[in-house]
Amino acid sequence: xxxxxxxxxxxxxxxxTKVFYVMVGLSCVLTLVVASVSFKAVPVEEALKxxxxxxHIVFGDRGQSFRAHSWPVRYTFENLKQLNDATEPxxxxxxxxxxxxxxxxxxxxxxxxxxxxxxxxxxTVGTVTDDVLQEFVKSQFAVYGGVEFTRVERVKASQPxxxxxxxxxxxxxxxxxxxxxxxxxxxAVPLTSLGQSLGFYISFIEGGLVNGIGAWVGIMIGVVITAxxxxxxxxxxxxxxxxxxxxxxxxxxIYKYIGGLTFVFLNSLVAVGGMWLAIGLRSGIxxxxxxxxxxxxxxxxxxxxxVSTLFSVLTRSAIVSILMTFAAWFLxxxxxxxxxxxxxxxxxxxxxxxxxxxxxxxxxxxxxxYVLPRTKDLDILTTKLLSRGVMTEGEIRAQKxxxxxxxxxxxxxxxxxxxxxxxxxxxxxxxxxxxx
Amino acid sequence: MAVIxxxxxxxxxxxxxxxxxxTLRVEEGEIFGxxxxxxxxxxxxxxxxxxxTKATDGRATLLGESTAKASVRKRVGYLPEDHRFPDYHTxxxxxxxxGTLLGVPYLQNRQRIPEILGRVGLxxxxxxxxxTYSKGMKQRLGIAQAISHNPDVIFLDEPTDGVDPVGRxxxxxILQQLKDEGKTIFLNSHLLSxxxxxxxxxxxxxxxxxxxxxxxxxxxxxxxxFLVGLAPGQTFPREEVAxxxxxxxxxxxxxxxxxxxxxxxxxxVDLLRARGLNIRHLVEERQSLEELxxxxxxxxxxxxxxxxxxxxxxx
Numbered sequence: 117x118x119x120x121x122x123x124x125x126x127x128x129x130x131x132x133t134k135v136f137y138v139m140v141g142l143s144c145v146l147t148l149v150v151a152s153v154s155f156k157a158v159p160v161e162e163a164l165k166x167x168x169x170x171x172h173i174v175f176g177d178r179g180q181s182f183r184a185h186s187w188p189v190r191y192t193f194e195n196l197k198q199l200n201d202a203t204e205p206x207x208x209x210x211x212x213x214x215x216x217x218x219x220x221x222x223x224x225x226x227x228x229x230x231x232x233x234x235x236x237x238x239x240t241v242g243t244v245t246d247d248v249l250q251e252f253v254k255s256q257f258a259v260y261g262g263v264e265f266t267r268v269e270r271v272k273a274s275q276p277x278x279x280x281x282x283x284x285x286x287x288x289x290x291x292x293x294x295x296x297x298x299x300x301x302x303x304a305v306p307l308t309s310l311g312q313s314l315g316f317y318i319s320f321i322e323g324g325l326v327n328g329i330g331a332w333v334g335i336m337i338g339v340v341i342t343a344x345x346x347x348x349x350x351x352x353x354x355x356x357x358x359x360x361x362x363x364x365x366x367x368x369x370i371y372k373y374i375g376g377l378t379f380v381f382l383n384s385l386v387a388v389g390g391m392w393l394a395i396g397l398r399s400g401i402x403x404x405x406x407x408x409x410x411x412x413x414x415x416x417x418x419x420x421x422x423v424s425t426l427f428s429v430l431t432r433s434a435i436v437s438i439l440m441t442f443a444a445w446f447l448x449x450x451x452x453x454x455x456x457x458x459x460x461x462x463x464x465x466x467x468x469x470x471x472x473x474x475x476x477x478x479x480x481x482x483x484x485x486y487v488l489p490r491t492k493d494l495d496i497l498t499t500k501l502l503s504r505g506v507m508t509e510g511e512i513r514a515q516k517x518x519x520x521x522x523x524x525x526x527x528x529x530x531x532x533x534x535x536x537x538x539x540x541x542x543x544x545x546x547x548x549x550x551x552x
Numbered sequence: 553m554a555v556i557x558x559x560x561x562x563x564x565x566x567x568x569x570x571x572x573x574x575t576l577r578v579e580e581g582e583i584f585g586x587x588x589x590x591x592x593x594x595x596x597x598x599x600x601x602x603x604x605t606k607a608t609d610g611r612a613t614l615l616g617e618s619t620a621k622a623s624v625r626k627r628v629g630y631l632p633e634d635h636r637f638p639d640y641h642t643x644x645x646x647x648x649x650x651g652t653l654l655g656v657p658y659l660q661n662r663q664r665i666p667e668i669l670g671r672v673g674l675x676x677x678x679x680x681x682x683x684t685y686s687k688g689m690k691q692r693l694g695i696a697q698a699i700s701h702n703p704d705v706i707f708l709d710e711p712t713d714g715v716d717p718v719g720r721x722x723x724x725x726i727l728q729q730l731k732d733e734g735k736t737i738f739l740n741s742h743l744l745s746x747x748x749x750x751x752x753x754x755x756x757x758x759x760x761x762x763x764x765x766x767x768x769x770x771x772x773x774x775x776x777x778f779l780v781g782l783a784p785g786q787t788f789p790r791e792e793v794a795x796x797x798x799x800x801x802x803x804x805x806x807x808x809x810x811x812x813x814x815x816x817x818x819x820x821v822d823l824l825r826a827r828g829l830n831i832r833h834l835v836e837e838r839q840s841l842e843e844l845x846x847x848x849x850x851x852x853x854x855x856x857x858x859x860x861x862x863x864x865x866x867x
Contacts, residue, residue: 121652125638132640353636357697359604360630360707361653362622551565551605 118363119371126345126375135341139334139383146330147390150321152302155314155399157205158295164193164212166295166311167261174228179255181231187224191216200287206262206294207287213271214253218279225252246270253281262293262313262508292318292401293508315507318395322406323502326391331409331498334387335380335417339445342376342421343437346428355552366544373425373540380421381414388413405501412498419489419532420445422539429543429550445491452492455485459521489532493523553580555705555736556601561610563596563760570596572760573610578753583727583737585747587841588757589849594740595633597757598707601738602630615704626655629698633709633740635690639683643674643693646682647700654701664700671726672696673719687714695723699730706730709740724750748772748841758849772844774837776811779803780820781833789827793820806833 130136158166168191176183192215199209222244229248250268257263267284274280288294292315299306349355349372358368388410396402423444427437458481461471503517512518556578563571571593578584588594599605601612603619617624637646644665651661669678672692677685685693691714698706711727712720720743727737727750741747747754748768755765764771782788788807794800796819799810809820817834824831839847 117652117658118655121649125641125649128640128645129638348638351636353632353634354638356599356602356604356632357630357635357637357650358653360602360625360628360632361650362624362626362655363653364622549606552599 118367119374122368122371123375123378126342126372126379129345129348130341130379133341133344135337136379136383139337140386143383143387143390146325146387147394150325150391151394151398152300153317153321153398154299154303155291155296155317156299157291157314158297160198160205160208160210161193161196163205163261163295164196164257164263165191167257167263170311171256171260174224174256176227177231178228178251179259185227187220187227189216189220189224199284202287204291206291207289209287210283210285212283214281214283215273215275215278216253218273218277221249221252221279225249228252228255249279250281253283259508261295262288262290264288290401291399292506313508314399314401318399318401318403319502319506321395322391322403322409322506323499326388326406327409327413327498327502330387331413334383335413335420338380338383338417339420339424339441340438342379343424343428343441344434345376346372346425347432347434347437350428350432350552352552359552365548369425369429369544369547370540373421376421376425377414377418380417381410384410384413401506403502403505405504405506408501409498412494412501415532416491416494418536419448419491422536422543426539426543426546429547448488448491451481451484451488452490452495455481456492456521486531487535489535490523490528491532493525493528494532496520496523497525554578555580555615556584556738557611557613558597558601559611561597561600561612562608563593563600563605564608569760571600571607571610574757574760574762576755576762576765578736578738580736581731581734582752583731583739583750585739585741585751585754586757587741587744587747587754587845592757592849593760594757595709596760598630598709598738598740602628602707626701627704629701629703629706631694631698631706631708631711633713635694637682637690637693637697639681641682642680643669643678643682643685643696646693647697650697651700656701668696668700669693671699673722688716688719691715692719692723695726699726703735705736705738707738707740710742711739712741712743712746720746744840744842744845754841756845756848764844764848768841769838772838772841774839776815777837778809778811778817778820779806779833779835779837780809780824780831781806782824783830783832786829789823789829792823792827796820796823808837 127136157163168189172186172188173184174187175181176185194213194215196210196212199211200207202208225244225248229244229252250270254265254268257265264286265283266286267282269282271280271282293313295311296314296317297306297308297310298317346369349358359365388407392402392406395406420441424437424441427440428434431437458473458478461473462478499517499520503512507517554577556576558577559575561571561574562569574593574597586594586597596605600607601614601619602625603622606620612619614624615627641649647665647668648661651665652658656664666675666678669675672695674689674692674696677689682690682693691711695708695711698708708727712723715723724746727739730737731750739747739751751768753765753767754771755762757763780788788800790800790807793807793809797812797815798820799812801808801810809817811817821831821834
């Protein structure tokens with residue numbers, strides 16, 4: 117009950133400053149804007165053409181390698197016929213003849229089939245069997261367009277130098293991989309010819325607008341608003357009234373801290389939840405990964421708010437707390453980015469030969485990285501959560517999201533948790549001993 | 553039974569000694585007044601008793617328990633001097649918030665708040681934001697929050713500050729009711745006339761020390777000075793009384809008779825009766841609490857120049 121009372125007090129304080137309303141209002145406006153975006157599936161002819169164009173990036177080792185190369189292949193489609201009576205283009209079963217330049221296709225297929233070392237030169241075009249060609253086109257259309265080829269059969273091409281396949285596809289229940297045209301403001305502003313899948317657009321909205329700019333702005337406002345909670349509580353005449361109550365100082369401070377976190381959690385929940393609902397209703401894609409970013413955002417804020425709490429107790433100044441929190445945020449970003457860059461240099465044989473980084477820099481950055489919260493890891497987690505269940509495999513690979521570094525989550529969360537505990541421990545120690 | 557006990561309480565802020573060995577006892581059910589100039593250490597003493605500030609040395613107990621124990625504060629109400637209520641609360645929500653922190657059950661808390669606010673005259677404004685309250689209303693709200701959970705001991709630091717005379721009277725009545733209910737009240741105030749009206753006992757602090765302590769009657773009595781009045785038309789036998797070794801001086805319609813060590817007023821009464829004079833007035837002279845205070849506390853407020861015309865207290 118005491119915790120709820122302090123939480124309610126914090127909320128009343130935030131509501132009183134009107135910023136809470138502004139934040140909720142902005143979240144609602146953003147949700148409305150997202151809800152106004154509609155998506156129209158591109159007709160099958162156009163979709164197949166676009167998938168063909170988009171699939172020019174080829175990954176070696178049958179798509180399993182990180183090694184990629186651009187191998188444009190010009191595809192044409194003839195005798196297109198729908199085999200079922202599905203109304204949505206992505207749900208249709210189709211039969212068509214797929215025609216491509218034999219030399220282009222063989223080159224791309226050979227690269228796709230090659231198992232050469234990642235650092236070695238791209239293999240030269242050689243003899244590729246029909247089976248490899250068929251597997252290649254099947255794979256490219258599945259990866260880049262989510263189109264499942266149920267039959268691929270080599271047929272005679274009408275033009276010399278071309279290769280032709282009779283293809284049958286099976287319709288998809290989901291639409292995320294199918295190309296769509298978005299329309300803004302309830303169809304008032306159509307955005308055609310962007311040639312991207314539904315999953316890509318949703319990923320762009322979730323990752324770019326909500327989790328990118330939205331999260332930055334939201335956390336910055338959150339830092340500013342909550343930075344006043346503790347200094348206001350510590351004002352002469354206010355703190356006396358609280359300390360005269362039967363509540364331990366440590367409990368009081370921790371409750372106040374959790375109150376600040378809850379405030380940001382609720383704000384994030386309103387923003388992300390609203391957006392998730394709008395996206396789900398408009399697209400039919402209910403990606404839970406996006407919802408989970410609420411917890412990631414709150415955890416990230418918990419790191420910053422622990423810094424804010426410590427400086428609030430030490431200085432009783434909201435302005436100092438805000439400045440120190442932003443400084444800590446910047447420091448964490450610098451360390452995280454610096455460490456990531458050094459990791460790239462360290463692991464890349466070519467780069468490590470070109471750039472001579474003194475050993476002490478590695479040692480220093482490593483040590484700082486090991487003791488400071490891993491905010492960069494949280495970015496990676498967010499990116500992974502957002503791409504899960506939304507983007508196709510090809511889109512993930514094209515955007516190199518599968519190349520994101522592996523994170524040891526136990527270690528990462530433990531280090532961040534210990535950092536929070538140390539900051540709060542120092543704040544509680546100071547608060548428990550101070551005279552007011 | 554003493555509900556507040558301090559023994560040789562010391563509080564040091566760096567080189568400044570805020571309390572220099574304060575020892576006092578406050579008994580259950582009494583209204584105790586703590587007087588002193590600004591900076592004398594009154595608020596520091598209260599804050600130590602409430603666990604807001606920690607003593608450097610000495611011992612303090614509240615309701616038989618160490619003041620360091622948070623649980624004892626469940627039975628304590630407190631109105632600080634420069635209180636600053638969160639102004640985003642209404643009167644009702646503020647009392648609800650404090651009541652929850654005090655561990656008052658939810659329903660009991662909500663039922664009691666209108667009653668308490670009604671007692672201090674704020675029921676009609678209980679759902680207005682605190683920022684809309686006048687200074688006097690905030691003071692009333694402060695008293696309400698101090699008594700809302702039915703505490704055994706109530707600390708009030710300048711409870712009538714900013715309150716108009718009518719309001720002061722109402723607050724005095726509330727304090728008297730609380731006393732009648734058996735509550736112990738610890739009062740810090742500069743309004744000596746108020747203190748004189750409602751306190752049973754007082755202590756005067758100066759520069760971190762208690763310099764006078766006792767019940768008001770004994771502190772303000774001027775031992776050895778009597779005021780004597782006779783029936784109209786009768787003449788006071790000044791020469792004869794003086795002849796018996798008493799100091800006599802006219803004071804308006806009365807005569808002031810001063811006793812020396814070991815003397816009582818009885819020989820004067822006997823003499824007047826023997827002369828067939830009718831005694832209409834005979835009281836031991838008293839001084840007001842303000843006079844006592846001014847006589848006791850002559851040092852300037854810490855950090856302030858000595859006022860013109862103030863003399864040093866005789867040692």
